[in-house]
Amino acid sequence: MHTKRTVPPNRLPAHIAVEAIRCGRLSSFDLTLSCLERIEAREASVGAWSYLDRDYALEQACRADEHRRAGAVLGPLHGLPIGIKDVFDTFDMPSEYGSPSLKDRRPAADADAVTLLRAAGAVIMGKTVTSEFGMYALSSCRNPHDQNRSPGVSSAGSAAAVADAMVPLALGTQHTASTLLPASFCGVFGFKPSFAFTSMRGSNVLVPRLATVGLLARNLDDLALFASALAPGFKVSVRPLQPQRFGVVRGPAWHQVAADARAALCVFLRKLPVAIADLELPVEFDRAVEVTYGLLAAHLAHRFAPMPEATQKTYCGPLRAAIATGLALSATNYLRLEEQADRLTAAAHGLFASCDVLITLASLGEASLISDGPGSGELTMPWSLAGLPTLSLPLLKGDRGLPIGVQLVGAPGDDQRLLSIAAWLNIVCQKTLETAQSS
């Protein structure tokens, strides 16, 4: 067990906290208050929240405590404060998708994912910072480990808030890298489930075939608990499972990977007590980035080009550029992109003929300097395009001591097993670490 009596509630793992609430050893009020105090102390440096109403959060927590006292049936997340990336609609909070053009937008209804989390008993703590419409653009959020560095895009606030112990869980999204990149940069566990894992209705869907939720937590048991609230049938408990064989993938864009990140991965792989095979990426992956950006551009143009010109002028540079690119595409260009995406998907599925799980990096290295931009998602992009489940585990460190995520990619629909393999990997790493420290 990680927990000690001295751990403040905001640092408790979600699955421990929720059990403590269930048994009456901890109140949702105290947990929420502890998280709010952490936010109060750190928000000026981190900037993870785009909307937070202290009193309203505590009010929800009180209601959760009353329910418990009244003997009501408790959901799996009962009383747990959760951050919601502000690309999900919430009927009771502004939902601005990170865009000045949607300032003070108040949708009438919750996004489906938010409905599920409320039904599971979660305290909706507030909305976390996202880049505008989830584009590759900087936001006001900073990396909690180093204020000069990017927290990643676009679920920046969700990853930073979890990393900084402001909340135990936060909801993100991913089209290309938006959950795994921030998880890697901020040093938390990030899970992008298979395509169609849970409904995306009421969220900022940029490209339907790419859009998924993203789950951020500080350990794998918490991720499983979180996932079980969003997808009926997903098991809460994670049983560690040793895979038959890891397939190591170096690419695409592997030449961009930082030397320290490569070295860290090499050392890591050498220590793994399991068969490892180097996999050559099929030729379809060569154009994965181009295809992804093309699909994004077409859909962004479809959605945003009809907006008034004055509104479009307020959009961030990457969004304006994408709209222009998308408007220049023909229908046959678009259908060719879809065809290439289908081929990449089939080729990606084929990789699992020779291994159970793929292993690679989740980012090109440690968190980039803010002056160098938000960071690159090229290492996660093809797996999102292929609709496969992926995880980032904060198991590596770069030369500056900042986290770098190990990315696991699971076979189609193999979400539950992917978490089990990750749990096995996590245990192996802890043991290796303990051996290293004791020797």
Add this chain to the structure above:
Amino acid sequence: MHTKRTVPPNRLPAHIAVEAIRCGRLSSFDLTLSCLERIEAREASVGAWSYLDRDYALEQACRADEHRRAGAVLGPLHGLPIGIKDVFDTFDMPSEYGSPSLKDRRPAADADAVTLLRAAGAVIMGKTVTSEFGMYALSSCRNPHDQNRSPGVSSAGSAAAVADAMVPLALGTQHTASTLLPASFCGVFGFKPSFAFTSMRGSNVLVPRLATVGLLARNLDDLALFASALAPGFKVSVRPLQPQRFGVVRGPAWHQVAADARAALCVFLRKLPVAIADLELPVEFDRAVEVTYGLLAAHLAHRFAPMPEATQKTYCGPLRAAIATGLALSATNYLRLEEQADRLTAAAHGLFASCDVLITLASLGEASLISDGPGSGELTMPWSLAGLPTLSLPLLKGDRGLPIGVQLVGAPGDDQRLLSIAAWLNIVCQKTLETAQSS
């Protein structure tokens, strides 16, 4: 029972013939020979077949008879000759998709649907005539009831062959009208199942979201038997089911419907002993035809514009026109069409809130004169776009005594129930007819 001892084998219903083969009262050879003799007598007038090898058909039939004598397990279609629209790949017969540009094309593998039919024991009789790539163009096939009239497009040969008792069953396809229109014009039962009813791999898919198989037969029990071979879990037996309420749909393009067809439908509806409600089509249907043609044009341009210019020059007029239209579309035009199709689909599904099944016409009237073109599919188009299961029943006649199909539209995925409701409707009509004749 419809069968009498004097009925020649080629006129037997499929479900009766297959039972007779199973019991040894009829050989596949005799059945196939009887069908071949009918074809020999009538093919010069009807022109339903693009490929037929008499000896090869009889060879398959002999093999089927041998299997039976050897006591092998028999599939649901054992020994039954079936016509295959020549938009399905067959490894042992030319597969030209009705196009001179694919003359003598011999694919290496069967289409998935053909694989299923062979596995069910069918004798693959030959390939039936289709317009080029299934476009709205005339083919060499003629309406068996009147050589000056169109058999409908594009599963023309399959419908004509079944109507003319050349085969008991034939496979077609439908993107917009290609099964129900020929069924209506030729006076047979046509069934277009829900989207994704069975795999379309190895067939001429024009627009993935529109492509389905189409089943043609001379009665509903035969359709169910046929469907059960293509979709595991589909029940072979049809139990008549009286619906709670029919929703009558007059549209879209109802102003184009011939006066005799309208009158025939009115008389028909008045006699039905069940609640009937007139339904207003939602506004999304106004653009159904335009959206369908737009999607077709984009996908046709994507597929055919890369072909050599000399090849493109050989294409029929409607295909060349669609390619030109598709090339002029932008990616955002295309995505708008997809969005409109999604909205129409949702609106179409909503119609079933107030009724079990929709009823309308399957064609604008009796088979059109060949000089007036192949016929219009506007009455079936929106239901194909919405992915709903539809049936055409040859229950009406126009002023010339030619058949006109009644179209039933089922709720999403409600294929089995649609057949049951059709069976009830069919029985009611027979009774009404008997009463009229005896009075």
